[in-house]
Amino acid sequence: MNHDDLRYGNLKHMQTAWSEATPGVVHASWSGHRTACGKSVVEAKPVYESHPRDITCAECGATAVFDLNTAREHARAVTEKYEASGAIRHDFASSFREEAIEAIAPKAFEMRRNGESWNKIATDFLLIAASGEDGTSRFVGKVGQAVIDALEESEFPEGY
Ligand SMILES: [Zn+2]
Structure with a gap:
């Protein structure tokens, strides 16, 4: 789990993201390179198109919606x-x-x-x-x- 200073106020910087390691699973990323659950990002949506309702990875979802x-x-x-x-x-x-x-x-x-x-x-x-x-x-x-x-x-x- 990501231990960075992530608060849900940071949702405005959140990108929904995909990893090759988990086909079909929607993660969250703040760096654009790694998901909150630590996987490599192959594709990420722009921040303005990213919403927590689209996240399907529970670990990334928890990082996004809770402090x-x-x-x-x-x-x-x-x-x-x-x-x-x-x-x-x-x-x-x-x-x-x-x-x-x-x-x-x-x-x-x-x-x-x-x-x-x-x-x-x-x-x-x-x-x-x-x-x-x-x-x-x-x-x-x-x-x-x-x-x-x-x-x-x-x-x-x-x-x-
Ligand atoms: Zn994840």
Whole structure:
């Protein structure tokens, strides 16, 4: 996933793009050379003809319609408390945040596009990833909920 400073305000610089690696899939690119999911671009539409509704790659779509940096910040607020208590290490915290975003954001993009509610997204996540009563499940659940809340807050409001 692309870690550049991409906020959905940057949609005005977004190009829908294609890669030879994934025939028929519509990606998003900000450089014109690489898709947000890291593939080489063979063809890209001009910015003025590019709209998030045309993106079919869930990872690129999530990068386009959510502010992933806000999600990182929200998740960091959770992991820093665990770090401060000595429960987890700093390097684990940062890699876990990224893994959580990479797992949740594309899924949220797909579910929102299918008309699912944020409540449904959060409920599914907790059932799948954090259904236990133990400390690990609580940690995963808190980080995931923080990410989901941030995606909801930062969601591109004009439809996709
Ligand atoms: Zn992509």
